[in-house]
Amino acid sequence: MAFDYEKYIRPGKLPHIWCPGCGHGIVMKGMIRAMDTLGLEKNNTAIVSGIGCASRLPGYIDCCTLHTAHGRAAAFATGVKLAKPEMTVILVGGDGDGTAIGGNHFIHACRRNIDMTYIIMNNYIYGMTGGQFSPTTPHMHKASTTPYGNPDPSFDIAKLAIGAGATFVARGTAFHANQIDKLIVEAIQHKGFSVVEILDDCPTTYGRRNKFKSVIEMMNRLKEVAVPVKAAEKMTPEQLAGKVLTGILYKEDKPEYCSEYQKVIERAGGAAR
Amino acid sequence: MGKKVAFLQGNEAAAHGALYAGCNFFAGYPITPSTEVAEVLSAELPKIGGKFIQMEDEIGAMAALLGGALAGSKALTSTSGPGLSLKQELIGYGCIAEIPCVIYNVMRGGPSTGMPTGPSQSDVMCAKWGTHGDHPAICLVPASVQETYEEVIRAFNLSEKYRTPVMVMPDEIVAHMRERIVFPEKGEIEVIDRKAPTVPPEQYKPYDTSFGDVPPLAAFGSEYRFHVTGLNKMQDGFPTTKAAVVQEEEERQVRKVEGNVDDIVKFEEYLLDDAEIVVVAFGSTSRSARYAVNEARTEGIKAGLFRIITYWPFPEKQLLALAQRGVKAFITPEMNLGMTHGLVKGCTEGKAPVLGIFRVDGEPINPGQILDKMKEVK
Numbered sequence: 058m059a060f061d062y063e064k065y066i067r068p069g070k071l072p073h074i075w076c077p078g079c080g081h082g083i084v085m086k087g088m089i090r091a092m093d094t095l096g097l098e099k100n101n102t103a104i105v106s107g108i109g110c111a112s113r114l115p116g117y118i119d120c121c122t123l124h125t126a127h128g129r130a131a132a133f134a135t136g137v138k139l140a141k142p143e144m145t146v147i148l149v150g151g152d153g154d155g156t157a158i159g160g161n162h163f164i165h166a167c168r169r170n171i172d173m174t175y176i177i178m179n180n181y182i183y184g185m186t187g188g189q190f191s192p193t194t195p196h197m198h199k200a201s202t203t204p205y206g207n208p209d210p211s212f213d214i215a216k217l218a219i220g221a222g223a224t225f226v227a228r229g230t231a232f233h234a235n236q237i238d239k240l241i242v243e244a245i246q247h248k249g250f251s252v253v254e255i256l257d258d259c260p261t262t263y264g265r266r267n268k269f270k271s272v273i274e275m276m277n278r279l280k281e282v283a284v285p286v287k288a289a290e291k292m293t294p295e296q297l298a299g300k301v302l303t304g305i306l307y308k309e310d311k312p313e314y315c316s317e318y319q320k321v322i323e324r325a326g327g328a329a330r
Numbered sequence: 331m332g333k334k335v336a337f338l339q340g341n342e343a344a345a346h347g348a349l350y351a352g353c354n355f356f357a358g359y360p361i362t363p364s365t366e367v368a369e370v371l372s373a374e375l376p377k378i379g380g381k382f383i384q385m386e387d388e389i390g391a392m393a394a395l396l397g398g399a400l401a402g403s404k405a406l407t408s409t410s411g412p413g414l415s416l417k418q419e420l421i422g423y424g425c426i427a428e429i430p431c432v433i434y435n436v437m438r439g440g441p442s443t444g445m446p447t448g449p450s451q452s453d454v455m456c457a458k459w460g461t462h463g464d465h466p467a468i469c470l471v472p473a474s475v476q477e478t479y480e481e482v483i484r485a486f487n488l489s490e491k492y493r494t495p496v497m498v499m500p501d502e503i504v505a506h507m508r509e510r511i512v513f514p515e516k517g518e519i520e521v522i523d524r525k526a527p528t529v530p531p532e533q534y535k536p537y538d539t540s541f542g543d544v545p546p547l548a549a550f551g552s553e554y555r556f557h558v559t560g561l562n563k564m565q566d567g568f569p570t571t572k573a574a575v576v577q578e579e580e581e582r583q584v585r586k587v588e589g590n591v592d593d594i595v596k597f598e599e600y601l602l603d604d605a606e607i608v609v610v611a612f613g614s615t616s617r618s619a620r621y622a623v624n625e626a627r628t629e630g631i632k633a634g635l636f637r638i639i640t641y642w643p644f645p646e647k648q649l650l651a652l653a654q655r656g657v658k659a660f661i662t663p664e665m666n667l668g669m670t671h672g673l674v675k676g677c678t679e680g681k682a683p684v685l686g687i688f689r690v691d692g693e694p695i696n697p698g699q700i701l702d703k704m705k706e707v708k
Binding site: 101122324 | 355357373376377378379380381383385386387389390391393394395396397398399400401402403405419420423550551552553554555556557558559560561568569
């Protein structure tokens, strides 16, 4: 039987705003499958986003949804989670929203290890504003504000998250659709701050400026560069050159923020929730 | 048994006023001269099962505040000038998404880093015009430790009643001086909570104006689920660019405050009945003004004090009535370069001269300065 996505979709809110060929819809479907696998209760689930194409996702999902300001999703979500630790809180957004204007909130959410899951759709570009370079646009690639090639080096979001203290970090791609929900399920189940980076495509503002002739070519590129962590173990550095690791990249058990704050309440002699 | 009395600093009183009002969530970032509010609440909130979080920056603090408030908390943040500038982005979010919360801002010298430990009254325009776009603004300016306690409670009440961010702005002198404070008994001061929805969950709309200009607000994690955005929105909370809807919603958001000025505007009239010279002052400056008025009276000068307690909405109607009744002059002493002066000139329609005393050197305005200005009035 076909999977019933409508279970978690708000009636009357589709079609979505994303361009043909954009991978955000693939990620949204993966997220919905993950929510279904975990049996997440709609009233007890908050989906929080910032600004950008990917950040429009919460509007389509039938939960408590919060479309905040540019870059601020992690900080708003921290407030929701701290006030109601019993809620499942999922953040969604893009690379510019999360790692440029929202970079400070992102690394501190990682550091606090607060029990939320951040799904970052990394399409290497500011799509909504028409294709300006982002912190993940590769060096020398073209964007509307790097007509001579991008002079900036780029962030590795997963490494950034691990370095900042996130205790679950995974990476998938929009091509490997069947892996997305599995990564998100594990991320939500993990107690602590989990980051799932999904390498995505933006044919409209990134692909056409960087010699991708079609969406298929962009998807094939994601297929070619992705190497599962297990497979990488058997590969030489030469073989791994230009490749991107996918799967669960990092996992550790560390004290979670809301649980630690509950201990503060107990030490202060306050009422247990 | 008598009432509980203490000797408190303005900032400490603000924290205790918040607790009286039912505050159970604080998000902030350290900044002089407001940090004591955070310090007191970091100790007090966990005792009642409340939440305190020190965020990574001022913007993050404002964001966490709004998130906590949407999850049903009564939320407070404290800051000062530079922090208020940073918070403006999300104060606008709170206004358009209609999220109740209280911002306590201690006024220090500015612009920029200015004089972190010097008093000022130069953030009052920022309270209304700091965030972009049209939006409602409520700003309260207490003049004593006792009043700081009470105005913080009133700020929570107005915020919950009108579903909008409310600011309390003592100057640094009020925030850091110590005075006797008498704590009200439980129940002595009314505490207002936001109107909760009564409709079945499937009928709930977060901006349903069939309940009036202030629609009931549900909490995330309750039986109601809904969408919140910083985009112009329809009654169901989803974005719209439909001209008529945007116009009506923008007007309603401002009308919540501008249509209820008599409920929100608070002021004190001191010796105004026969006053020919009216000093219009607020915060610590109003204490110098009161002293100057008393001195003037002993010298036969008919002076009085109009003390602003609600700065926004500005008490335009009351000041115009005074001007129309006939006064020789208004005097506006303030620790800025004429913010209140301009407002008083505007609302009194040229019916009387408005003389300013402006000080931005980090020193308080003393009664002698005000008395001297009174003597200039012909």
